Amino acid sequence: MVSLSMTTTRSPISSFKKLLKSPQKTLDARPLPPTPKAPVERLPTPLISEIGRQLCLRDAFQLGVCSRTLHASLAPVLYSTVELKTNKHCKTALITFARRPEITRHIRRLIVRINSMEWTSPEEEVDEDLVATLIAKLSTQLGALDAFEWDGLEMAHDELWSSLRTKCIALCRHLKRISTAIGEDPLNSSSPLWDFNDLRQISLTVKCQSLEWLSEGPPKTEKLPRKFWAMLLERCPRLEELKIGGSFPSPRIFDIRHVTIGRWPCLRRITLGDMVLISQTKGEQQACKDHAAFMTFFAAHPNLRAVHLQHTGGSAHFPSSFSLPDNALPNVTSFSGPLKLVKSLPNLHNLRDLTLTTLHHTTSSFPATYAVLRDLKKLKSLSIWIDLSFGSSGSYAFGRTSGENMKTSSKYDDIHVLRSLATAIPTIKHLEISCFTCPPFSVRDFSRILQIMPNLESFLLTKVHKYNDDDPLKNAALVVAENPHIKHFTIRMTHDSWYSPMRGRIKHLGVYEVLGQASTTIPLAEQESEASSATSSIPPVVTTVLLAHEYGQRNITNKDYSRHIIHHVVPKIKETPPSSFGRHRHSLSLTRISSLARVSSRTSNHSDNNREPADPSSARSPSRSSSNASSFLQRSRRSSLSLVGSITNAMAAMTSPSSRASMPAAMRHTADQCQGSSPHRAEYNLGSNQGSLMSATGERSRPRPADSDGETDDDYVLV
Numbered sequence: 001m002v003s004l005s006m007t008t009t010r011s012p013i014s015s016f017k018k019l020l021k022s023p024q025k026t027l028d029a030r031p032l033p034p035t036p037k038a039p040v041e042r043l044p045t046p047l048i049s050e051i052g053r054q055l056c057l058r059d060a061f062q063l064g065v066c067s068r069t070l071h072a073s074l075a076p077v078l079y080s081t082v083e084l085k086t087n088k089h090c091k092t093a094l095i096t097f098a099r100r101p102e103i104t105r106h107i108r109r110l111i112v113r114i115n116s117m118e119w120t121s122p123e124e125e126v127d128e129d130l131v132a133t134l135i136a137k138l139s140t141q142l143g144a145l146d147a148f149e150w151d152g153l154e155m156a157h158d159e160l161w162s163s164l165r166t167k168c169i170a171l172c173r174h175l176k177r178i179s180t181a182i183g184e185d186p187l188n189s190s191s192p193l194w195d196f197n198d199l200r201q202i203s204l205t206v207k208c209q210s211l212e213w214l215s216e217g218p219p220k221t222e223k224l225p226r227k228f229w230a231m232l233l234e235r236c237p238r239l240e241e242l243k244i245g246g247s248f249p250s251p252r253i254f255d256i257r258h259v260t261i262g263r264w265p266c267l268r269r270i271t272l273g274d275m276v277l278i279s280q281t282k283g284e285q286q287a288c289k290d291h292a293a294f295m296t297f298f299a300a301h302p303n304l305r306a307v308h309l310q311h312t313g314g315s316a317h318f319p320s321s322f323s324l325p326d327n328a329l330p331n332v333t334s335f336s337g338p339l340k341l342v343k344s345l346p347n348l349h350n351l352r353d354l355t356l357t358t359l360h361h362t363t364s365s366f367p368a369t370y371a372v373l374r375d376l377k378k379l380k381s382l383s384i385w386i387d388l389s390f391g392s393s394g395s396y397a398f399g400r401t402s403g404e405n406m407k408t409s410s411k412y413d414d415i416h417v418l419r420s421l422a423t424a425i426p427t428i429k430h431l432e433i434s435c436f437t438c439p440p441f442s443v444r445d446f447s448r449i450l451q452i453m454p455n456l457e458s459f460l461l462t463k464v465h466k467y468n469d470d471d472p473l474k475n476a477a478l479v480v481a482e483n484p485h486i487k488h489f490t491i492r493m494t495h496d497s498w499y500s501p502m503r504g505r506i507k508h509l510g511v512y513e514v515l516g517q518a519s520t521t522i523p524l525a526e527q528e529s530e531a532s533s534a535t536s537s538i539p540p541v542v543t544t545v546l547l548a549h550e551y552g553q554r555n556i557t558n559k560d561y562s563r564h565i566i567h568h569v570v571p572k573i574k575e576t577p578p579s580s581f582g583r584h585r586h587s588l589s590l591t592r593i594s595s596l597a598r599v600s601s602r603t604s605n606h607s608d609n610n611r612e613p614a615d616p617s618s619a620r621s622p623s624r625s626s627s628n629a630s631s632f633l634q635r636s637r638r639s640s641l642s643l644v645g646s647i648t649n650a651m652a653a654m655t656s657p658s659s660r661a662s663m664p665a666a667m668r669h670t671a672d673q674c675q676g677s678s679p680h681r682a683e684y685n686l687g688s689n690q691g692s693l694m695s696a697t698g699e700r701s702r703p704r705p706a707d708s709d710g711e712t713d714d715d716y717v718l719v
Contacts, residue, residue: 041069052077076106083111086119087126094134097141104141108174114152117209118506119560125153132156136163143168147177153207154183155193162192179203179243182252187225194227197235206246206254206273213251221253221276229258239264245273248312248357255279257290260297267301271308271336276317294319299328306334312358313338322346336383343372351376355383355432361390366417370424382425383432383460387497388414390436415445422452429455434462436497442466443475443491450483457487465493465507473548473567476512480546481572488513493552508552515545520568543568 040048052060052074064071064078071078084090090112097104112135115125132150136159145168150156168175176199204224213219232239242264244256255276278290298304307329311318321344328346335345336355342348354376360366373379414437425431431453435441440463450456469475472491479486493508519540546567554561 041067045073048073049076075103079103079106081109081111082107083113085113086116087114087124090114090126090131094131094138097138098134101141104138105143107142108144109147109149109177110135110142110145111149112151114150116151117504121505128152128154129157132160136160139163139167144174146174147179147201148175149179149203151179151181151205152183153181153209154185155180155187155191158188158192165192165196177201177241179205181205181207183207183209184251189225189227191225191227194225194231196231198238199231199236200238201241202232202236202239203241203243203271204245205243206250206252208246208249208251211249214249219251219253221255223255233258233262237264238266240266241269242267243271243273243308245271245275245310247310248274250274253317257293260290260293262297263300265303267304269306269308270301270304271310273310274312274315274318278317278319280316291319295323298322299324302328302330304329304332306353307332308334308336308355309338309341310357311337311341313340339369339372349376349378352378353381354379356385358385359390360384360386360417361388363388363413363417366420370420373421373424377427379425379428381430381432382428383434384421385434386414386417387436388417389438389497415441415449418446418449419452422449426453427455428453429457430459431456432460432462436462436464436494438464438497440464440466443470444478447475447479447482450479450486454485456483456485458489459486460490460492462492462494464497465495469493472508472510472550472552473565476510476546476548477567477569480512480514480544480569484544484571486514506552508550510551511549513547515547517542518545518568519543541570543570545569 048070052063055063057078060074060077064074082093084093097107112131114128114131131152142164145164148164150160164175175196178193178196178199178201180193180203182204232242239262242259244259245254250273253274253276256272257277257279259272260277277294278287280287298307309318313320319341321340323344324346326346330347330350332345332347333350334353335342335351336357338358339356342354342356345351356369358365360369369384373382414435418433418435418441443461446461450459472493475491476489479489489512491508491510491512492506495505495507497504520543546569548563548565548567550565551560551562553559
């Protein structure tokens with residue numbers, strides 16, 4: 001039995017080199033002849049595949065590029081799940097799969113997101129029927145396919161579903177999970193999609209491309225095909241996951257009351273969109289029956305783990321609350337829905353993952369949310385949708401307002417709201433915030449809020465892109481420097497506010513992961529000022545290694561870009577504030593002195609520039625006058641620094657043991673007040689990136705500004 005241990009928090013290349021080494025040789029042994037294969041390549045193929053399954057996908061890929069033999073052995077791991085997120089991915093990947101059947105035979109899950117709303121503009125849409133035809137021709141090579149998801153603007157044509165049902169199932173009978181999108185086209189009641197048997201997962205998602213249909217009023221209620229209900233209720237007894245509908249607002253409303261008739265003992269996850277579950281056209285008696293059937297359905301499925309109700313509340317076609325016994329749904333740990341349904345959920349204390357589908361558009365809607373969150377002691381993940389500027393401008397039916405169009409709008413207190421939210425969930429480990437308030441806040445402000453949650457390990461932030469946002473990598477480095485407890489996070493910048501927390505155009509997407517710490521010689525910000533004058537080498541610095549994957553569109557050209565970067569982040573050192581005001585009195589006095597010197601130097605410089613020059617040559621030479629002013633300013637700065645140094649030395653002499661013995665009692669009392677209550681004097685840092693004084697403890701602060709010709713910062717701030 002071979003035991004292999006690999007570390008995934010750092011680059012696995014060093015571990016691979018150890019594996020590729022030959023066995024240790026004794027002192028008297030002869031050199032072994034070269035072998036055609038390295039030791040790791042001589043392992044059985046199933047063992048190499050199992051090693052790849054234990055690694056993360058990134059490390060498995062690094063192992064696969066070591067040799068063709070390892071790549072062939074790890075192909076079932078590398079190509080197990082294929083997700084085509086953009087139109088470009090669909091084109092290139094499908095052409096590659098057609099040419100290389102040795103890859104397609106390992107695909108177990110295929111996700112096709114054609115004409116994705118996040119990355120595709122209306123003028124860049126491609127023919128979905130052509131893509132469906134290409135996949136239908138590849139169906140004979142998809143022998144291991146277990147799950148297929150079609151996420152387009154419309155449902156795929158019948159040829160694709162017929163090929164998947166007849167050819168894929170005929171090869172290995174593995175295809176048991178089907179997901180498809182529903183667009184504006186009418187459903188085919190005789191589609192081959194309704195002919196599948198014994199499925200484990202069924203998903204029908206209604207796509208919403210815009211909100212223009214709201215101007216014509218609410219959509220009419222439609223019925224799903226009878227063959228669909230026959231497949232779902234009669235031929236899928238071992239169903240595990242079910243999803244019908246889409247997020248609010250939905251352009252198509254289906255009557256899905258028949259779902260409450262189903263009984264699936266293996267059902268673990270159910271997602272119901274903004275559909276009709278309670279009829280309002282057949283009288284109040286029928287509405288009561290529908291409500292009772294809804295409650296009976298959930299009481300009859302005690303093995304449910306996740307319940308997702310994509311409903312925002314306020315609709316008469318959807319139950320507003322649960323009326324279940326206390327022992328119902330004992331295993332539900334993940335829930336999505338409006339706050340009113342959350343509060344009425346039995347066994348509420350078991351929730352670990354919570355998604356609030358209600359839009360929080362006013363500050364008055366948050367206190368009730370805070371109260372519920374404080375009672376969820378086991379909560380580990382939270383997703384919330386916020387837009388405090390909702391309805392402030394623009395039309396709800398014809399789109400939302402972007403961040404660039406609201407430069408002069410009033411400022412909303414979203415930072416205060418997020419800070420209060422963070423205090424309500426201090427033990428959470430994952431946070432997803434979709435905040436579309438315009439004008440948007442900065443990532444710098446959000447990074448300060450994350451410091452309130454020391455247990456947070458990951459987050460997903462979705463916000464509107466602002467014209468003056470900092471570089472995404474710079475924002476990510478700031479988050480890592482200020483929050484060392486964060487392990488991985490995602491930041492999404494959108495073109496405008498989304499009408500749903502799930503869909504919208506993306507301007508920038510950044511996926512970041514903290515790999516660990518490393519020792520490097522990258523100069524610190526405080527060392528850059530003296531790096532040019534110092535001759536000694538910079539000592540190694542322990543930095544945090546950040547792996548960044550960034551995708552998006554450039555600001556000027558709007559061209560797509562993607563980059564993958566390894567970035568070293570220097571941890572931010574938090575300065576400790578003084579413990580008493582008495583210790584800070586001396587700092588205040590020194591600040592006044594340096595400020596007066598600064599003002600006098602500027603005033604003198606201004607008066608010299610306005611004075612009529614005595615020498616005519618000096619009037620024709622502005623560089624000479626500016627150099628005189630610069631030298632005068634430098635002399636003023638040196639005089640102010642010498643004054644500060646004299647005061648500090650005088651105070652040090654006053655507080656020495658030899659001087660204190662000869663002091664009067666009043667003078668000793670004054671010296672004690674200046675020195676502070678602590679036995680050690682405080683450390684005074686002059687300026688940013690400047691030099692410093694030495695504290696009584698012997699600790700060195702920032703370097704002192706040199707009296708050379710180089711420029712120095714004009715602001716002196718005593719900390």
